[in-house]
Amino acid sequence: MEVKKDISFIVKSLKKGKYEVFLEWLDLNKDKLYRMCFSYVKNNADVEDVFHNTAIKVIENIQKLKSEEAFEKWVISIMLNECRKLLREKKKVLISEEIEVSSEINVLAEQEERMDLINGLKKIDEKHKEMIILKYYSGYSQKEIAEILDIPLGTVKTKLFRGLKMLRDILGREA
Template sequence: MPKKERLIKQAIKGDQNALQLLLKDEKDKLYKMAFIHMKNEHDAMEVIQQTILEAIESIHQLRNPAYFSTWITRICINVSLKELRKNKKIVTMESYSIPDVVEVSGSLEEKLDLTNVLYGLDEKYKSVLVLRFYHDFTVNQIADILGCPEGTVKTNLHRGLALLKTKMKGAYMDERRNESY
């Protein structure tokens, strides 16, 4: 039995040290997911704290140890969305600095452009795109995390990618037009 699976089974039985080790392995992924939703470090850290608290309280409900990562990611997304609904915040891009959340190759400007466009998408598109392309979850896993049908995930991926392409193409086409003058 792999070490991670053994740790998960121990955590389900109530071993807090095992759960702590598992959460430590997931912390970067959870932070990125929380930051993408909350758009600032302070709120993202609050979401992480609430996610950890909910994980501690409900680890015994995890039925299949193989889905630990999916389970904890779903908690993080749900906590993020609950906080957004509760606070109903509107945060502008200028109000915070963007850490290297979006890890793509290319120049800093390209990363910032992609991040800005990604933040501007509806939650349903942003969530599936981040889970699929930055966390490498399958469509099936994303459907489990978000609690929706696979067809909905596929539709949101397709539409989200089309929106990204349109918005990114528009930004770069505008730049090219300005350069030709």
């Protein structure tokens, strides 16, 4: 219940022109949003641009929000659109995976496997790659992905299934 009250307060504050509350919400959720955004643009400066543009769009369009409960998904949808817009403008498609530095012997093999996965994802078209990123990198359910992208659940399932099949074919093994 506390979260719903907080979201309601944020939306009402935004509609009244009190942007500080929204900026605090962004700060509280920056890690999750950053990881999702970075997985698209793979550049800290670009992430900052996307965050900035997203904040502006949210502030400018808050009156268009139909349901307070959909606030977070609405913000994420705007952010993903900004990521796509940036990538279109730069004409590059990037995906990222943080590679942790470790002294263990297995690290090189794990890094190589991650790089294979990243390289495999680069070869998949955007609509299928997006489903894999949202599901497996960002942890959203298929239903949440459908809501974020405003597409039918069946479409999400189909694109996710086909994307994983493409990835398996590219990697030549079970993904």
